Amino acid sequence: MSSQLTGQRRGEWLELMPGKLPLPASGDRFEAALGWLEGVLGLPPKLQRMLEAEQGIKLAGDRLRLRLFPPRTSQYEPMLPEFPLQILYEDDFCLVVHKPVGVKVHPDGQSRQPTLANIVAAIYSERGEHVAPEHIHRLDEFTSGPVLYAKNTYAQLKLDAAMARKEIGRVYVALVQGTVSPALRVIDQPIGKDRHHKSRRRVSPTGQRAVTHIELIEAYPAASLVRLTLETGRTHQIRVHMSHAGYPLIGDALYGGSTKLLSHQALHGESLSFAHPLTGETLSVSDPWPASWEALREQLQG
Structure with a gap:
């Protein structure tokens, strides 16, 4: 799909300007439009069939309209x-x-x-x-x-x-127990269910592949602030991996973390990146760190 592709919303319809479409041997303009929707817009076949059945695709001169907003x-x-x-x-x-x-x-x-x-x-x-x-x-x-x-x-x-x-990027920050070595850059360990605890997951040879990338941001006397990027998205992945490495998240009692300073895991999604479904433009959305972490970091520094 073209990264420059744009459209104009008009009520329930998205209006597109595909330009002059090469006609197939049959000379059918609607067939040419369908080919453009599949090849250029990347319209999912399931949705194309639904729109066709509901008369949600219209050609009007050089304009192509899709009823995407019912x-x-x-x-x-x-x-x-x-x-x-x-x-x-x-x-x-x-x-x-x-x-x-x-x-x-x-x-x-x-x-x-x-x-x-x-x-x-x-x-x-x-x-x-x-x-x-x-x-x-x-x-x-x-x-x-x-x-x-x-x-x-x-x-x-x-x-x-x-x-x-795996094209949607997710970056997290976490406060963990122990001083994380700057040499710890990646954890590549499979994760599966813990048969002894229905809510827990664990590193298991028979589990699904799980990869977490780690960057040390700050080190305190007995804790660390780390940035974590997910290559996979397994349940509790960060919590399981950091606990397995010997650095449970502060507040994460389920995976061995102390609740002395915090009653829940100190884990926050810092940013999210994805390609816009229409334009293909890469969007990166940031979410500021929790305000409560400032006081927590001061405690950890002391």
Whole structure:
């Protein structure tokens, strides 16, 4: 797909200007448009079939229109949070929001507390917009940071595919116990379920490949601040890898961390990068470190 590709939203429709399309042997302009949508726009075949069936593809002169923004209702109940949700990035296709500590990404049927899904649904309910964003990835309940949402089916299919190809970059920062050696740059250890504890994961020869890249930012007398980049996205990957290496996250009782200074793991998503589903432009969205970490770092320095 061209990195310069742009379109204009007109209500429920995206208007594109593909230019003069080479006609196939049949001379059918619509067939030529379908070829352009597949080869240049990278329109997922599943969505193309759906749009064709619903007459959601229209040719008008040199303009090509796709009905990518039909009204949708979220499957999640709108629930307003105690504090306003911070939107880090938004356009017609993507939404990135800050997930606070202690908020789940989506309901699990065990709690009536608002989840990120409920709060995002409330944003569009309050605006009176018929949009039902779907999350592309997750964060643990007590990990803060940016979460990426797709605002329509086209964006969801493109971003899900990018996630599967490991093309969505995620960078984290963590406060860990012990002084991490600057020589520790990567942990490449498979992760599987812990058969003795249903909530835990562990390094296991029979697990899935997991790779975490590590950069030491600050060293304290008995702790370290590290930046971690995921090459894979296994459940609890950072927590498992750092604990296995002998540096459990501060506050992470599940993996051997002390809760003396913090009641939950000191892990935060620092940034998220991805190719925009329409334009192909690389977007990098940052999420500032938690304000509470400043006092925590001072304690660790002392």
